[in-house]
Amino acid sequence: MIWLLRHGEAEDDAADDASRKLTEKGRRQAESAGRAMAAIGVELDACLTSPKVRARDTAEIACRELGVEAEETDALRGGEFDIAEVTVGRGNVLLVGHEPDFHRAIQAATGGLVKLRKGGLAAVDGSELHRLFEPSDLERIAGAPGA
DSSP states (O other), rough: EEEEEEOOOOOOOOGGGGGOOOHHHHHHHHHHHHHHHTTTTOSSEEEEOOSHHHHHHHHHHHHHHTTOOOEEEESSSOOOOOOHHTTTTOOOOEEETTHHHHHHHHHHHHHOOOOOOOEEEEEEEEEEEEEOHHHHHHHHHHTTTTT
């Protein structure tokens, strides 16, 4: 199973796009995603992330809950990518990155038209879209305050 997590909410002001940091809400979204994935029994073999700060931080926060280390890859920096090509031979993988890249990759793999909100999560198995979670779904599953 391949999981795709869009980075959490990020600040607007930064020296450049790649250095935009998560807001407090973005950090909570990442924590909720990790706790929710753990709660539904997700087991990962790897976590691959965009090297952009907001994605890398989202991956590190979420993956703490899942017991895997985040590994940066330029394939998720921005632009089109092939899910199967990026994850080949890695087993169950969490990809952390950006829109519109993720909805395009999901559509190419499954034919499904989806849009991931900041902090949203999708699960793809081969050519099938198995799950799609809004950030509020992940907060409820994780038992986040205010959920």
